[in-house]
Amino acid sequence: MNDTIQVYLSAWPTVWAMDTARYLVGATLMATILALFWRAGLARRKLQARDATGADKRREILASLRTAFIFSLLGAIVAVGDHQGWITIYKGFQQAGPLYLVGSLALMLVAHDTYFYWAHRAMHHRRLFALFHRTHHLSRTPTPWAAYSFAVPEAVVHAAFVPLFLLFVPMHGLGLLAFGIVQILRNVMGHAGAEVHPASFGPGRWLGWNNTTTHHDLHHEAGRTNYGLYFRWWDKLMGTEHPDYRAKFEAIVAPQAKTTSPAIAGRVLAWAIAGSVLAGGLLLAADPAQADEAPTGRWATPGVAAIVELAPCSGASGLCGTIRWLWEATDEKGRPRLDTQNADAGLRARPLVGLSILSGLTRSSKGGWEGRIYNPEDGQTYRATVRQTAADTLTIEGCVLFICQKQVWRSASTLAAALR
Ligand SMILES: [Zn+2]
Ligand SMILES: [Zn+2]
CATH class of the missing domain: 2.40.128.520 (Lipocalin)
Structure with missing residues (x-):
């Protein structure tokens, strides 16, 4: 028992720092991209006529920092689970190779999207909405700072996914890191307020199975449609996609067909994932104990x-x-x-x-x-x-x-x- 508490207490500060830093870096990165490319094309991709106020952003930041704290309280349990052998986190490639890392990461994203879709729909139920989800929807016109803007009960629901998933699927530490990066980057992109995805993310195009900023922004503006996180699969399957989604996305990206700057967000995402996987691989290779x-x-x-x-x-x-x-x-x-x-x-x-x-x-x-x-x-x-x-x-x-x-x-x- 004391062993468990000791592992928890020694892991928590690192988990808290990482969860907080992940939010601050992700939201700052997105806010910076918006500021840098606003006049170069993103202003024309603004999704709502309304502007978020300073008070909106302050509320979003404070709620998000509180969520990062809640995430760390549950996240440190993962360290205890790893220590006690309830779950498995691979460090090297002795037991499971790089192919497993990539495959398990893809599975984790698909599972998270499914978990998110159904938890999100449940939280829109009239008996649950006020307690769980109203805080997030105070942002009618979301900004990147709204990424973790959740009430405490909703933060707990989201935080529970990683420990639950790890009970069933062993992951590489590097896969968990990549998951955390993809999760925050997709999240700040969805709340950017201006469409940051290139036209290739449009419905019917080769990346059209992914969500876009337009997709999640419509959820904030209209509610009760577009519940998905990364992918459109569940919304299409369950008939909950906003009927105007396709038209709105195409209208917003069409005039900028020749402008490449908004696509930078997609590239930042790709480079961040590739960079973290490469850096982690080098760390593993350089670790003498391994x-x-x-x-x-x-x-x-x-x-x-x-x-x-x-x-x-x-x-x-x-x-x-x-x-x-x-x-x-x-x-x-x-x-x-x-x-x-x-x-x-x-x-x-x-x-x-x-x-x-x-x-x-x-x-x-x-x-x-x-x-x-x-x-x-x-x-x-x-x-x-x-x-x-x-x-x-x-x-x-x-x-x-x-x-x-x-x-x-x-x-x-x-x-x-x-x-x-
Ligand atoms: Zn919602
Ligand atoms: Zn949202």
């Missing part, structure tokens, strides 16, 4: 107090570590040192040399190895993370409740070489 083999062999603890051998566990999976040599192998009377501090009195007669102190180390999805370490000095067993941080260096982190300690072990062969 590239390295299992850190088997003999290791010296600080001050060469002991030599511990890491090897595959006998009769079980994973790695185990056994004390092979002690600087002080005997007590003052010359007898072999025993496991005298053990909480279990029946085990106190065990000799320390030959004692297994690291057990059940398995490869962690976050890199390195996770298992248990027994410290004969205090008779306690700790949760341990073992990482090979250099060719001759092993970093051991052991935690009991909230107290963690780090130790650096050195390869015994480096010591042997120094003695020659």
Whole structure:
């Protein structure tokens, strides 16, 4: 239980910072594109005669920051689930390759669109609307800042998708990152207030199965149609697409057929996804803990107090570590040192040399190895993370409740070489 709370508390600040930054960067990017290209063509693509007021934007920003906070409260549960093994987040490509990353990302987007469509339609039910969804529709003329402008109950509904999806489908960390980027970029594009998609996103064109700014803007202006998030599939299938959508989109993009600037939003999206996937791939490739083999062999603890051998566990999976040599192998009377501090009195007669102190180390999805370490000095067993941080260096982190300690072990062969 304490383990769970510790993982949650240590993950939450990062998740909160990422959710908040994702919103601020996405909305600022869209607002900047609108400002830069307004006169060059986007002004002619403005979707409503009405202008959003300063008060609208302030309300949208405050509600969105609150939503990012709610997202992080639920998002940190994902870190706990990964740690506890309820869900799987791959870090490298050992268990599932790049093809799985791309396929699972596509599946996640399709599943999210389905979840969003039905949750969104439900929230338009007259009994649910006031509690869940009225806050979002206070924006009759949305701006990019409205991306996360939700009441608290609606934010919880949206935040629940990622943990629920991960219960069924293991994802790469990189796939989750790409999902977060696509989600916020599509969201700010939908609320841009001026059509930022090129004509190729029009109905019947080759990207026409995607939603556009016109599509979601009509939802804000007229309500009760165009419930979908990324795709038009559900609205078409369920007959909930606005009857004027096609005509409106074509009218708004037609006069600018020769203007390429509005298409920049689509390009920014493509480059952002490609860039993040590439950067993540490079990070994975550069991570020594991922590239390295299992850190088997003999290791010296600080001050060469002991030599511990890491090897595959006998009769079980994973790695185990056994004390092979002690600087002080005997007590003052010359007898072999025993496991005298053990909480279990029946085990106190065990000799320390030959004692297994690291057990059940398995490869962690976050890199390195996770298992248990027994410290004969205090008779306690700790949760341990073992990482090979250099060719001759092993970093051991052991935690009991909230107290963690780090130790650096050195390869015994480096010591042997120094003695020659
Ligand atoms: Zn709605
Ligand atoms: Zn909206």
